[in-house]
Amino acid sequence: MLVYLLRRIGLAVITCVFISILTFIIIRLPPGDFVDAYIASLAASGSTVSLEQADAMRRDYGLDQPLPMQYLRWVGRVLEGDFGVSMVWRRPVAEVIGDRLWLTMLVSLAALFLTWAIALPIGIYSAVRQYSIADYIFTTLGFIGLAVPNFLLALILMYVGFRYLGLNVGGLFSTEYVQASWSWGRAWDLAKHLPLPAAVLALAGTAQLIRIMRANLLDELRKPYVVTARAKGLSEARAILKYPVRAALNPFASSIAYLFPYLVSGSIIVSLVLGLPTVGPLLLQALVAQDMFLAGAIVLLLGIMTVIGTLISDLLLTWIDPRIRLGGR
């Protein structure tokens, strides 16, 4: 078990190193370097930088050194939490992402829990009562949920919420709280704004997980150990929840792996439509504006989140499935 754990963590670290190299390459991809871009952006706003100043800046940022050295310096700074300066925002990248990162994670976690809370029971019900009327209804709704684009749903919900319910839709805060510092009032305001984006973001995932849960559980329900459990005299609910549902949980644990980066980026289009101050739109802006330090930081974060997500889901799987845990024994 310990060996397994160490090997997993070791592999995760190696993967992160490769991700950082790729990110560095992405940052360096555009012609010229940061200083060129900086000078260009200064020139656009009317001021100029002398050649000596530019050279001094290059020395400061280590841009006169060979690429491997530059990479090492960059990694060193990243490890200290310094992601460089966003050219568009003229502020350190960490500061630009900062608050948005927490809000994104909050929205996405809310969506994730909503997904599970809805998908698990419905998936179980649909499998146990296969071909019942309720199963058909859920299946139909599920397919609609899969087919409707999220942003369309967001638009419809916003329209309905605004037109008929008089809700304050869009964004995560009411106007008076957008720039305010944290207080109970601001938190409550956030809680009131959270359900709509969470529901929109949860929709597609829920539909998908219902299908996965139903299919998996249907497979498991036919296995002999379910009959064993019933033949012991367990009640139907207990027999199903303890045995086949446990076995069918594997994909739920696996889904964490790909949901984790999603936690950071959020859904870009939905965030744009709903005006959410999350990382998603930021990444889009950074890419459009070739703001490479900002884009690189976000890409790096996404990559590392994927690795961490995979690690967590691997650990969860070892907890759920003793065959993995004891495989090497």
Next chain:
Amino acid sequence: MAEPSALSIRDLAVQFRNEQGVIRALDGVSFDLRAGQTLGIVGESGCGKSVTARSILRLIDRPGRITGGQILLDPAGPQAIDLTALDPDSRQMQQVRGGRIGLIFQEPMTALSVHYTVGNQIIEAIRQHRDLSKADAKAQAIALLGEVGIPHPQRRIDAYPFELSGGLRQRVGIAMALAGNPDIVIADEPTTALDVTTQAQILGLLQRLQREKGIALMLITHDMGVIAEMADEVAVMYLGRIVETAPVERLFAAPRHPYTRALLRAVPSILATPRQRLSTIGGAVPHPGLRPTGCSFHPRCTEMLGERCRREIPASVPLGVSGGASCFLPGASE
């Protein structure tokens, strides 16, 4: 031989309904399982042996359904229960499962959940039927594992099923079936998935436990050797019907139904001359949805009497200790 009946099946009919029509998996099955005795149920695959076992515990999956007959628990006693009249999800039925009737499975690999330890799964069965604390139930489970011949039960109780060999797993399966102290045990091909030496050990174990605990054992198999070894009485099934019942000596000495004779001829013999061809039963078991008219065995029967077998269904096997055969041949029903 006149022990009271622990379980009486009367005219049990089970049907599976699907788009293609109705399949009569069981078509009027009647037999008695006597207390403390072993009843062997033998037949080819697909003749309804396992469906019989599952209907007794009311565990047939949809679209299967009991459409007629009775399953009487303690038929001679003052409180006979007809299991067909119970709701399969009722409390009473849950108490019968495991508490009165234990089930041992064919596949020890898949019949245990890989997600829980052996101990967890046995303790759960014990506590389902007896009001014991966790610690007491664990002590019971360890005792039970020892009883079914598992070495180092204190250690093995924390093992996962996939860490055990097939033979040990089947012993765990037996321990689990016995956890609720049932007086009836149904063993559905308990040795089919095991290798020959392990088979002999498991059969020996079943025999010993049956004698010690006075269990009425219903042993489902397609292996005539197992029947000869284990059974007191035998019921031969073909296409959802019982075609012959007999005390085991009588069945081997003087089989009355042509199907029984054919099954016995198909047993490989150590006395066979070299290169002698093994006798087989011509054709295959028809799909239960395509049941032949008349006696359902007539297309494969070597002793067919002619038109009568094609038209009429022979009378069911008479109940009673000496048994009989469901056949038109003279002397078959004596």
